[in-house]
Amino acid sequence: MRMMLWITEGTWRGCIDAARPFLPVDAEVVLLHVSNDDILEAGHRAFGGLLGRGHRERDPGARLEPLAAASADELLHAAADHLARPATPMRRHGRVEHEVVAAADTADLLILARDGDRTRLGPRSIGHATRFVVDHAPCPVLLVWPAEPGP
Secondary structure, three states: OEEEEEOOOOOHHHHHHHHHHHOOOOOEEEEEEEEEOHHHHHHHHHHHHHHOOOOHHHOHHHHHHHHHHHHHHHHHHHHHHHHOOOOEEEEEEEOHHHHHHHHHHHOOEEEEEOOOOOOOOOHHHOOHHHHHHHHHOOOOEEEEOOOOOOO
C-alpha cells in the first residue's frame, strides 16, 4: 500500500502526528511537497517589466529557484526525521493543487491536513488548494485536523 502525505510549511508536523496511527507498518510512505511557482514567476516578471532586460544574471527569479529547492528539501528532510520511519521524498513545483492531484495518482491513500481558519467550522476551515485536492484526488483522502499548527 502506498500512502502519500502532503507536507506543507504550516501543517507538516501536525499532519505527520495525526496520520501516524493510520500508517500500516508495511506501507510505503511518500512525503510530497509542492513549491508554488507564483513567487518565481513574479521575480521573472519583475525583472522583465521593471528592472530591464539584457542582464540575465540580475534576474531575481533565477536566484530564487535554488533557494526554493533548498527550502523544500530542508522541509522534506525535517518531515522524514519527524516521521521516524522510512519514507520517500517527492518534490514537485507548479500550481500546488494540480500538482498534488497529479502526484496522488500513484497513491492508495492521500493524507493531508486542514489548513484554514481553525476557530470555526465550515468552508473556511479548509484552504482553497486543500479543498481542490479533496474534491479532485484520484484516490481516497484522509483529511486530518492537527492539534497544533506547526512552523
